[in-house]
Amino acid sequence: MARTPVAARRAGLLAAAMRVVAERGLAAASTRAIVAEAGMSLASFHYAFDSRDELLDELIAEVISREETAVLPQELAGRPMQELIEAGLTGYFEHLRSAPEYEQAMLELTQFAVRTRPEMAREQYAQYARIAEASLELAAAHSGTRWSLPLPTVARMLVAFTDGLTLAWLVDRDDEAAATLIRSAARALASLTEPA
Known part of the structure; x- marks a missing residue:
């Protein structure tokens, strides 16, 4: 065999x-x-x-990779910042809706890591910050703007918005409320830019 x-x-x-x-x-x-x-x-x-912990590390990395693919809008050039952010968050939300059990599992894995392996949780959120910073930098370049706050600060805000969106939707499954949150978050983040 x-x-x-x-x-x-x-x-x-x-x-x-x-x-x-x-x-x-x-x-x-x-x-x-x-x-x-x-x-x-x-x-x-x-x-x-080698261990269950190694498998869990790999599992988190795999889900983060899927999320990274979901947040990048297909068309970038010439679109205003608010529209780009909204498209990225909507892409993530469609990813969430298509497999909510994966994001629920990720939340559980994060809580487990915070309690038992804080370095694993820090690495997970460092990856989220990396994805957010790269996406925001790309959006600024394509929309002809620059961030009025340090990019790591804006990226942290984007991650916080995404976490809130995820948890709220997993609890209430309210698509309309999620869409409203996405529009509001995009407007709030876009207000932190100025012409380049």
Whole structure:
């Protein structure tokens, strides 16, 4: 029988871990539960990952990568800043709506990290800040503006808006309220720019 490549095992275990966390919560995501969900043996897990913590780190990185793809508007040139921010937040929101269980799992993973592995939580939010800064810098370049506050400050505000949007929508599933928040956040952030 052919051996499954390590990359394929890792991908299968990551997908299984996300399903377990999303459906049953992080507390239920033991190594045994993950391998059972993946249809693999415990030996396969240890062949692919050194520990459950390594798998969780990889899982967070994978979800962040998906989010980064979702927030970049398709058309940038010539659009005003408010429109670019609104398009980016709307892209993220559509990503959230398409797989809410992933974002719910990410919130749970963040809370777990804050309590047990603060360095993991700091790295997660450093990645969010990196994505926000790159997106805001790109938006400024394409809209002919510059930020009136330091870019890291504006990026932190964008991350805070996104966190609030995520949690509020997961609680009430109110698409209209989310759209209103997105428009308001875009207007507020765009007001922090001036002509370049």
